[in-house]
Amino acid sequence: MFERYLAKWRVTPAEKPRGMNVTHVTVTKILDFYIARRIDRECIDVKRPRSARPYIEMFFKGTPLNRIRLQACAAYIDARRAGQVRPARGRRSTFIGSDGSIRRELLILRTAARYALKHESICGSDMPLIEAPPEPPSRTVYLTKAEYKLAHETAEGELKDFIALAYYTGARRRAIENLTAGQVDFDGGHIHLQPDNASAKQRRSKKRKPITPIVRPLLPVLTRLTAGRLPNDRLLPKKDYYSPFNRHLKRLGLSAKGFPHILRHTRATHLLQAGASIYDVAKLLGDTTATVERVYGHHSSESLGKKLDEFEEG
Template sequence: MIQGFLQYIRYEKRFSPHTVQAYSTDLEQYALFLRSTYETDDLSAATHSMIRSWIVQLMEQKITTRSINRKLTTLKTYYKFLLRQGTLRVNPMLRVQAPKTSKRLPAFVDERKMDQLFTEVAFPEGFTGLRDRLVLETLYGTGMRLAELVGLKDSDVDLHAMQLKVLGKRNKERVIPFTDKMRELIVAYRQVRNGHFASREKFFVTDQGKSLYPKFVYRLVLRYLGVITTLEKRSPHVLRHTFATHMLNRGADINSVKELLGHANLSATQVYTHNTIEKLKKVYQQAHPRA
């Protein structure tokens, strides 16, 4: 049933390969727990008490509540699938309460630091410098995800309309505009890239002309952000957080930011508004005569 479930979320629900792998790992861990603790290989026979005891074990192993809740989301989706297939009559997850998580605010880079990155940091000469700079400009200038960046095709970049076509989660397409400055960088990058390497489907390539891959981008972002900030977390996703925070701080409509980020729900975008609220509080304290 697990393989049938994984095929269901991949092909019918259109979950990303990364999500499918995460769900597969969660179910393997859950099945191992049931086998070792209750001597059963039948996941459909598990009760709410068994699931609760798994939560307790995960907590004892110091697994974060955020990770535990993600695993419970996997189980919720799995047992709903079994109900749909007629394998189950009662969903054991209905009597399972997820542990509360503390609200984690997204890390972001200050505007002045980002300006410093693009105006003061020295990028290498030639293709490498152009590519590195454009990767950073794209992540910060569009707010796209890492997977969307490495999956970007040459045909997705429209210089005339000044927009990128992005394939997001669950294969949903969206269009993101870009700036005049980014257009100049794209033109320069393409010219040098095409002079060095044969034509490729993917837009971004390595120094050897191969398609960019996630670990490469992680190292690139970590290296350059390390020059301008002491943030402990310096990942491509931090640049996505930074894009959203700066847009909202400068008065962008939250629904517009939601569309640019490709969020399915507005609640996912609202996490960035805390920075806007803090900025308003600061202005209020400085300007209001009774503050």
């Protein structure tokens, strides 16, 4: 009688996993499930998971998920480093993967498997054993004050406005490209980087869009760009500013620094070099203090030299 009473509380494993009616879950099926159910519905940054997928599928093809073990991961890492994994749709001149890219690809596969397990679409016996390369050191490239001045003064038209907006706000490229006149509050002296009509998906993003102050050098730029515009009108022409910025810095001999996100690095670095606190910089960027200290808290050799000279003279 007592055993019969306890029987209804016993948890028994399901005979078949729900969600995927297959005997062996392959890498392709697990990525299809993860991208359709998680990435496309809830994530803002869909480019990285989608760009990682062709390399994973090309190498593992129809391999069952539970057959991916440490040896298979090591083979994938070696093949990617040697440029031997070449997706059919790839347009790149080189397919050699950096450790950062390889790590991201393998972690996306592991995350996809964990997501499917969480939603009971696969069983525990289907889980892979994945080992990725260690996390590479943070990229600490930034423009010196002279380089930023050169890049800004030699730019023309909307590219010059983009550089000024991205630098003084410390915002990411997409936030500047989508900035509207209604997000600029002259009375309060702030720019609301998160628009009022942001979707729930955008508000759940880990890439926070804070309220940033309007500094004096930015005031004439914003006054000119907002003149005669409706609240929903963009301040800049609708286009991707990555390539124009990249070409501009190449012409200046700064091809290694030709990515717009460097303006965010540069703003944080210049503020820290000028004596701003990590807390204030973190508030401006919408990051944690730990992230600012780890990623942006680097100083130029000139600043370090001055401090050492002051130390020796004291």
